[in-house]
Amino acid sequence: LNKPKIVVLGAGYAGLTTTKRLIQKLSPEQAEIVLVNKHNYHYEATWLHEVAAGTITPNDARVMISDVINPNKARLIYDSVVEIKKDEKRVVLENSEITYDYLVVALGWKSNDFGIKGMAENAFAIEDIDSSRLISEHIEYQFAKFNSDEQAEDDSLNILIGGAGFTGIEFVGELAEKVPALCKKYDIDRSKVRIINVEAAPSILPMFDKDLVDYAKKSLEDRGVEIKIGAAISECTPEGFIVGEDNELIKAGTVVWTGGVKGSPVLGDSGFELTKGKVNVDSDLRMPGEENIFVIGDCSWVWNKEADRPYPPTAQLAMQEADVVAANLEALLTNQPLKDFVFDDKGTVASLGQSDGIGSIFSNYKLSGKRAAVMKKVVDNRSLYLMGGVKLVLKKGKMRPF
Ligand code: FAD
Ligand code: NAD
Numbered sequence: 001l002n003k004p005k006i007v008v009l010g011a012g013y014a015g016l017t018t019t020k021r022l023i024q025k026l027s028p029e030q031a032e033i034v035l036v037n038k039h040n041y042h043y044e045a046t047w048l049h050e051v052a053a054g055t056i057t058p059n060d061a062r063v064m065i066s067d068v069i070n071p072n073k074a075r076l077i078y079d080s081v082v083e084i085k086k087d088e089k090r091v092v093l094e095n096s097e098i099t100y101d102y103l104v105v106a107l108g109w110k111s112n113d114f115g116i117k118g119m120a121e122n123a124f125a126i127e128d129i130d131s132s133r134l135i136s137e138h139i140e141y142q143f144a145k146f147n148s149d150e151q152a153e154d155d156s157l158n159i160l161i162g163g164a165g166f167t168g169i170e171f172v173g174e175l176a177e178k179v180p181a182l183c184k185k186y187d188i189d190r191s192k193v194r195i196i197n198v199e200a201a202p203s204i205l206p207m208f209d210k211d212l213v214d215y216a217k218k219s220l221e222d223r224g225v226e227i228k229i230g231a232a233i234s235e236c237t238p239e240g241f242i243v244g245e246d247n248e249l250i251k252a253g254t255v256v257w258t259g260g261v262k263g264s265p266v267l268g269d270s271g272f273e274l275t276k277g278k279v280n281v282d283s284d285l286r287m288p289g290e291e292n293i294f295v296i297g298d299c300s301w302v303w304n305k306e307a308d309r310p311y312p313p314t315a316q317l318a319m320q321e322a323d324v325v326a327a328n329l330e331a332l333l334t335n336q337p338l339k340d341f342v343f344d345d346k347g348t349v350a351s352l353g354q355s356d357g358i359g360s361i362f363s364n365y366k367l368s369g370k371r372a373a374v375m376k377k378v379v380d381n382r383s384l385y386l387m388g389g390v391k392l393v394l395k396k397g398k399m400r401p402f
Contacts, residue, residue, distance in 0.1 A: 003029065003030070003031055003032045004030075004032070004101040004102060004333060005031070005032045005034065005100050005102070006031050006032070006034070006100070006101070006102045006103075006104070006329060007034045007036065007091060007098060007102070007103050008033070008035045009081050009084075009091065009104065009105050009106060009107055009266075010037060010106035010108055010264075011065050011069075012107075012297060012298075013045070013297060013318040013319050013322070013383065013387075014104075014106035014108070014296040014297030014299075014318035014319070014321060015037070015106035015296075015297070015322075016035075016065070016322075016387055017318075017319045017323070017387055018104050018296070018325050018326055019033060019035045020068065020069065020322075020388075021323055021325075021326030022074075022329060022330075023069070023074055024326075025327070025330045026330060028073070031102075031329075031333060033073070033074040033075070034074065034075045034077060034098065034100075035065070035069060035074050035075070035077070036078075036079060036081060036091070036093065036098065037065060037076075038078070038080045039078060039129075040064060040065055040066070040076075040078045041063060041064050041065060042062070042063045042065055043061050043062050043128065043129050044061045044063070044380070044384075044396075045108070045109075045128075045315065046315050046383070047380065048061065048127075048129070049126060049132075049167060049170040049351075050174050051129065051132035051133060052124075052126045052132040052133075052136055052174075052256070053135075053136060053139075053171060053175050053177075054136035054139065055174045055177060055354060058129050058133045060396070063384075063392065063396055067392070068392060077093070077096075077098065079093040079094055080094040081093055081107060081266050082094055082266070083266065083269050083270050084103070084105065084266065084272075085270070086103075086270070086272075086290065086293060089101065089292075091103070100292075101292060102294075102329055102332065103294070104293075104294045104295075104329075105266075105279075105287075105293065105295045105299050105300075106296050106297045106299065106318070106322075107264035107266050107297075107299055108298050108299065109261040109263060109298035109299075109313070110127060110261065110262055110263075110264060110265060111126070111127050111260075111261060112259070112260045112261050112262035113125075113257055113259065114259070114260065116234065116235065116236060116259075117235040118237055118238075119162075119236045119257055122236045122238050123236045123255045123256060123257040124138065124254070124255065124256045124257070126167060126171065126256065126258060135254070139175075139178075139182070140182065142157055142254060143157065143182045143183075143185070143186040143188060144186060146188055146192075147186065147188065155194075155240075155251040157188070157192050157194070157253060158195075158196060158250075158251060158253055158254070159175060159179075159193070159195050159196070159252060159256070160198070160251075160252035160255045160256070161175075161195070161197045161198070161256050161258055162198050162233045162241055162255070162257045162258060162259050163198075163199060163257065163258040163259030164197050164198075164199035164227060165205065165258065165260070166205065167258040168197055168199070168204075168258035169204055169205055169220070169352070170350055170352075172195055172197045172225050173219075173220065173351055173352035173353040173357075174351075175225075176220060176223035176225050176353055177353040177354060179195060179224070190224070194252075195224060196225075196226045196228065196250060197220075197225060197226070197227050198228045198231050198233055198241060198243055198250065199227070199228065199229050200230070200231065200232035202229055203229060204217060204227060205358075207348065208348075208350070208358060208360060209360065209364075212359075212360065212368060213358075215358055216350070216352055216358050216368075219352050219356055220352060223353075231243045231244045232244065233259070234247070236255060236257070237249070239251045239252075240252045240255055241255065261298065261313075262276075262277040263278040263279070263300070267279060267295075267299055272287070273288075278295075278298070278313075279299060279301070280300070280301045280303070280310075281294070281296075281300045283302075283340040283341060284324075284341065285300070285324060285328065286328075286338075291332075292332075294325045294328070294329075296318060296322060296325055297313070297317075297318035297322075301313075302317070302321065302341055302343070304343065314348075315383060316345075316346060317343060319383065319386055320343060324341045346362070347359060347360050347361030347362055347363075347365075348360055349367075349372055349379055350372075350376075351372075351373060351376045352373075353373075354373065355370060356370070356372070356373055357372035357373045357375070357376050358372050359372040359375050359376070380397075381397045384396055
């Protein structure tokens with residue numbers, strides 16, 4: 001008899017953890033497990049702002065999938081998913097295709113420019129290893145050419161960031177540390193460089209309490225970051241952002257959009273029913289009406305019944321969903337009832353560079369400064385531990401002092 005085939009799409013926090021847990025739970029006789037991912041590596045998406053600023057290298061944030069998943073226990077396919085044909089239980093890949101009995105869709109997120117004119121063409125976005133590396137290389141190039149280029153524009157060293165949510169703020173926190181190092185390396189006066197973060201809402205990081213927001217704002221401003229709140233970006237031109245009601249043009253040599261994310265475009269291309277770009281899953285994490293398809297991580301919305309709104313998509317949420325999906329797949333294979341997903345919120349920490357941060361953990365215990373930065377490194381190492389055990393923490397963990 002043929003074994004049931006479980007196909008996991010995406011080796012991010014959600015997909016890699018699901019595959020790991022399936023291998024731990026199921027015997028080789030129970031199911032064939034297949035993991036499909038665009039690259040042969042997983043990347044720590046939560047570290048991409050550091051790659052984009054150049055405070056860590058792309059390799060620091062990458063983990064070879066075969067270091068975490070034993071290729072004898074799961075088939076590893078490195079290819080891009082183009083479309084899921086659910087009526088035929090088939091996934092079309094760029095170079096081949098694959099059938100499944102059970103499917104886990106964990107293809108993650110993409111930057112969302114909300115259709116703002118010129119954004120896609122003229123701004124960088126932090127999306128994956130390659131796009132993040134491009135930003136740090138571009139910034140360094142601006143510095144490298146500044147003194148040698150007589151024609152260099154005054155604003156070529158301006159770094160303009162659109163959106164002061166988590167990603168925008170964590171990115172400018174890293175830039176505030178990187179810029180002085182670049183100024184030293186290329187003999188440029190710090191006063192020639194501006195870091196400008198533009199935000200439409202009346203506050204940065206609205207999910208944190210006001211005292212933590214004030215702390216973050218002061219810490220960044222003390223290190224030379226200019227924060228413009230209540231300033232909506234209406235267009236991005238090759239020169240910079242057009243901002244606010246008076247259509248002010250802010251010019252910069254480096255323009256980065258960090259204004260939000262959306263689910264993988266594969267969802268729409270596969271004709272799935274979407275709410276704000278993602279699948280609204282049932283409480284057992286299955287796609288409504290589909291017995292054999294789970295959608296997790298940043299591709300789905302999971303309803304928080306207490307708050308009557310979906311949980312905000314995070315790596316923390318994605319990894320907890322993976323545990324439940326693996327348990328529910330085991331339940332399906334053994335004719336047991338499926339579990340409902342319940343999120344255990346361990347709190348949130350945002351970095352403001354390598355040695356500063358803010359956080360609210362364990363039901364609103366607040367922390368800031370070095371203690372928050374240490375906690376952030378603990379969180380980063382914990383996620384490595386959950387995916388690859390002590391071996392991965394020793395190989396890729398954040399152990400260095402400030
Ligand atoms: P992803 O991590 O995006 O993984 C998706 C995987 O699928 C990737 O390996 C990708 O290569 C692959 N893939 C995509 N498309 C295809 C395709 N077509 N074919 C094949 N493979 C494909 N959350 C937190 O909880 N804490 C944090 O501190 C935090 N910090 C963040 C910092 C930044 C800068 C950013 C951008 C996000 C941060 N987040 C954080 C959010 C978190 O990164 C996401 O919620 C998380 O990545 C979602 O995990 P995922 O597995 O759904 O998707
Ligand atoms: P976000 O949606 O959290 O923030 C985007 C920001 O851009 C918002 O503040 C929004 O008001 C602003 N914005 C949108 N349109 C604008 C416009 N036209 N002009 C000016 N400002 C505009 O998106 P994000 O920061 O990319 O985060 C994406 C996801 O990743 C979130 O779910 C977040 O929780 C998660 N994340 C978590 C962490 C962490 O836990 N430390 C870090 C990074 C990201």
